[in-house]
Amino acid sequence: MRHAARTYGxxxxxxxxxxxxxxFAEADARSDRLAGALADKGVRPGDRVAIMMDNVPGWPLTWLGVLKAGAVAVPVNVRYRAADLEHVLRDSGAVATVTTAEHAPHVPGTVHLFDALTDGSSPTVHINPDDVANFQYTSGTTGFPKACMLTHDYWLRCARIVADQVGLRDDDVIMMAQAYSYMDPQWVTVLALVGGIPLVxxxxxxxSGFWPAAREHGATLTYVLGTMPLLMHKQPPGPHDRDHRMRLVLCSGIQPDLHRTFEERWGCPWRELYGSTESGPDLVMPVEAADTVGTGAMGLAPPGKEVILDEDTGEILVRGVPMMKGYWNHPEATARAFAGGWYHTGDLGVRDVRGYIRHAGRIKDMVRRGGENISCAEVENVLAEHPAIxxxxxVPIPDDLFGELPKAFLQLRPGFPPTEETAASVVEHARERLARFKIPAYVEFVEEFSLTPSARIEKRHLLRPERDQRAAPAIQVDKETR
Structure with missing residues (x-):
């Protein structure tokens, strides 16, 4: 931050x-004062300080201030309530939470309003590259989140890898729409510091508003993931789809059969960036690799990283830097994650003749129906192709005979009724495209999904233990499960 302030002013x-x-100069001065104010309120190096704000300037300024104080930032999703919020604050041992007036009533413990942290001089704190900067909680799709201990060096390396991948230019403007509590806006903040470019x-x-915003702000770079590309694709095409400065869209996990469609519609390359909170960028696709469009290839390991496939399971294994120091308070989970000296991603992969790795599903995001394994992602992609969806x-639901059966939760597009006829139409669509055993046995319509900060559906909220997942409002659509 200080280097950027001196260089870009x-x-x-x-x-x-x-x-x-x-x-840059204002951000440096403001985060200095904030670091001093936190120190005056008793925050010491190594203390954890939670940050719970919407996408407002206070979020990155607080992050920088916490780090300048030698403390550890604990990003908190503003949608957290009760159990989620209590878990993160208790598990991290946060000494205080910096927030805004609208969220303060929901936060237990010591609360500091961002607007009140105005006076203080930056403390003199020696920080090593290997010091922990963040307790970054994972999305927690299958249980309570765990905190990845991420260092200052981790963030710098993430930014530099992407800067090299995109060929950062002085006239670039990068735009982000994800919540700041997720890791992507944070490494992009460091990317802006490294390159001296604006971050929108x-x-x-x-x-509906993403591409108009890109036009308005002159964005040249962005990063999208999860459901974001498909939701943009489902917007009606318009005459201004190519009216923008965007020169590159970084993405994670887009459907191969839509990759070329995206590029043709918006008139710029889309390139995969594969990684995780635990390990940062693991595979990057060169901008010039146009011949990989539509293949599902995720790229090659950047300098500092090694990526292999487990010979027995096909799991993607990673080692090198950047990498988390481990899971806070979870030594057994850390040992499992790094078994054999490699980080186990939980993702399956296959390698093509050119050395590129393609994603082949999740080890854990599966339904085991009798003796058959069903990739949830595969079925979800097919269901989402139906015009109503x-x-x-x-998700898997327990079954006495098969062990597990697949149940589909569906969010409908406007104009489609949540009826048995709609459910039957969706399942027939899937039946024409998938093996018999992959067809959902039950369907339930939802008004909306709870999403993780990475724009993925938070599945753990779908299966409430107190209710029978086969009972109404679930609709049995596969009558041949017995």
């Missing part, structure tokens, strides 16, 4: 459409 650093802009932070992701999630 009054150049624009952060742009929040509803809150104005902040220069939208208040939230909007499928906006988004889909497949």
């Amino acid at each position: 009054d150049r624009e650093f952060l742009r929040f459409p509803a809150h104005g802009s902040v220069t 932070v939208l208040p939230r992701f909007s499928a 906006l988004s889909a999630a497949l």
